[in-house]
Amino acid sequence: MTDHAPSLAPPRRILLATDLRSHSDRALDRAVQLARQWQAELHVVHVLAPGNEESWPTAPSWRQAPTTAAMAERQIRRDLAGDVPGLVLHVTDGDPAEAILESAARGQCELIVLGTGETATHALGHVTETLLRKSPASLLVVRERPHGGYGHVLVGTDFTAESRHGLTAAAGWFPAARLALMHVLDIPYKSLWLDAGRNEELARMEMATMQSFLADTPLPPEVRAQVLPLVEHGHPEVMLREYVVEKEADLVVISAFRRGLAFHLLVGGTSRRIVPAVPTDVLLVRAPSD
Incomplete structure (x- = not known):
């Protein structure tokens, strides 16, 4: 914790x-x-x-x-x-x-x-x-046009401290909503170097990391138990969009610090790809800099 x-x-x-x-x-x-x-x-x-x-x-x-x-x-x-x-x-x-x-x-x-x-x-x-x-x-x-409070919230995570803050914010701001937590791993040319057995092993390792991330997130036990953990392979914006379309989530939550230009050029473009790609409301939770 x-x-x-x-x-x-x-x-x-x-x-x-x-x-x-x-x-x-x-x-x-x-x-x-x-x-x-x-x-x-x-x-x-x-x-x-x-x-x-x-x-x-x-x-x-x-x-x-x-x-x-x-x-x-x-x-x-x-x-x-x-x-x-x-x-x-x-x-x-x-x-x-x-x-x-x-x-x-x-x-x-x-x-x-x-x-x-x-x-x-x-x-x-x-x-x-x-x-x-x-x-x-x-x-x-x-x-989207509002029809009451948010009822189905998808939170994206890369297992960083700021994405943990995004999860806690989603749970606290929308306590009545169903929560899904998705980690997306983008592995270029995965099929060329991962056979079926290694792919299954990698999936187990990723899910174990997800469970550890959830266990270390300061949530009430009853809230943590209701979070649906998801581990996917592909581009984050594509996987988030597909979940929203198929499962009808009405909010996607991502999180980030406010960092300098170098960070945004090298890493921070993910947020700018996700926001226009997802066909529903998107909440960027600004994590505290400390």
Whole structure:
């Protein structure tokens, strides 16, 4: 068992990033659902497009024309359509990714929620990729329309400390969900150097490592006993996608530290491959740097 058990408590402050287009509606619904489930503060940030201020050349003298910021705030409140605990609105301008990061830091938000206009298997947009690389907060990329809380969560692991944090976060944030834990080993040209007997031996070794990883993860015994362990061979993004499609998981959880450029060039590309490849919501849990 690890000496320092991470907190299983869900975020207390959530930041929803919205551009008010249609693909943001699902992220808004999910952020509201999570804020209500966790009794968390909900911060909403909208970044104004440059040069988008409305003009009213024929407005009557008694009319005070609303600013673009005021109209954006009005639409956000209308879209929320109900009371949201601890609602805080940020309507700002500038580079969208940097404005989102600044709003999250100012509000001390532990989770950023955003939608994506990209379909699965396509490249990430600039804002999503920047947040994956730079955000100190965890990041939830929403694709699916919410139908209640998450019910079937697939957690990816490479047996590192940060992936253990991802598992404990999934268990603590979504206690009612079924949990599956998947390790994917990508062995180039495996069939050329592993015969059937050695392949079976390798599979047993990997499952033993998985069981040891689970045993060393600070989870309540009853939660640990319900985790479904899976060991697969192939590309991580492919195996995760296939499980989601066949078993109808509604959330994939991966985890990472916020590291420098060299790490992302050599190792960290896995997250950037998984997020666009998986056809459901993806949560990147940001592990504490210590």
